[in-house]
Amino acid sequence: MAEELTPTPETAVIEAGPVSRWLSENGFDNTALERDHLGVEIVQVDRAVLLPIAAALFAYGFNYLQCQGGYDLGPGQDLVSFYHLTKVSDNASQPQEVRVKVFLPRNDPKVPSVYWIWKGADWQERETYDMYGIEFEGHPNLKRILMPEDWVGWPLRKDYISPDFYELQDAY
Structure with a gap:
């Protein structure tokens, strides 16, 4: 009797969604990833x-x-910058959504800022920079937003070692 093969996450075929297909048809290199638990399409x-x-997605x-x-993704692994986009229109009963992910090497976490396309990226990119150290090139004011400006390190990285104390220099 032939043994039945069950697909594993490594061997499962991921079907490209409508946004990934549209990008490919228009000459944009992308990789379709598995949809999230709500069925939102994810494109790398x-x-x-x-x-x-x-x-192009804005247009x-x-x-x-x-x-x-x-x-x-873990010590020694990539950092990820993601963008959850929504197509908002007056005549749509359910807005279309897509998530774009950019995987960045830990030793060079730089990605272009999308501030010039969506102004709402301003403080969101600053927070991601502050917590993970991902540099958004072209951002108009990339500086810490949650941590003190002289803080050393990126607190939400999984290899971050928390200092024993932080001394406030100008506390009254």
Whole structure:
């Protein structure tokens, strides 16, 4: 009897969603990732093509940056900058959503800022910079927003070692 093969996450085929197909049809290099638990399409892009793809998605109707954030895959692994985009229109009963992810090497976490496309990225990119150390090139005011400006390190990285204390220099 032939043994039945069950697909594993490594061997499962991921079907490209409508946004990934549209990007590919228009010459934009991307990789479809597995949809999230709510069925939102996730597209991986290279940091070198993030701005052209973001501008194309804006022109395609994704006019609202619902969320920009980051996360750490673990010590020695990549950092991820993600963008949750929504197509907001008056005649849609359910807005279309897509999440764009850019995987960045830990030793060079730089990605272009999307501030010039979606102004709402301003403080969200600053928070991601402050917590993970992802540098958003071209951001008009990239500086710490939650931690003191002289803080050393990136507190939400999984390899961050918390200092024993932090001395306030100008406390009254």
